[in-house]
Amino acid sequence: MPRKTIDSPVGALTLTEADGAITSLSWGGEGADDTPLLRAAAEQLDDYFSNRRKVFDLPLEVRGSDAQARICAAIAAIPFGETRTYGDLARDLDLPAQAVGRGCGGNPIPILIPCHRVLGAQGLGGFSGGTGIETKIWLLRHEGAAGLLI
Incomplete structure (x- = not known):
């Protein structure tokens, strides 16, 4: 490949x-x-x-379970500079929040599928890319994510 x-x-x-x-x-x-x-x-x-793009326009393919694909599609729909919680996505997808957390962690195409925009109910939650939570914070700050308490 x-x-x-x-x-x-x-x-x-x-x-x-x-x-x-x-x-x-x-x-x-x-x-x-x-x-x-x-x-x-x-x-x-x-x-x-470089702050010249807020939406990606690329063919993406999430290889995995149907649940993984649904979770990634829901994540991809979160607009630039906005966030959702694992619970928000769980309600929308009728899945347990833990499944959404696993789906975020298993996202094979981070940034392009912006799992950094998904937060825990009490704060940032985790991030499996780069240097972990520091990378998530950088990406959220880069996007000027509203309401971010960091």
């Missing part, structure tokens, strides 16, 4: 493409492939980090 690694303010990010869609974004790694889709994804991420 083609992979491209880019530098970003939150560290090196590696994008993976399969069957015409982005299937993974991970921290670290190495990849130097240059397909049109990987190039577009890199450009859109650069625009996001």
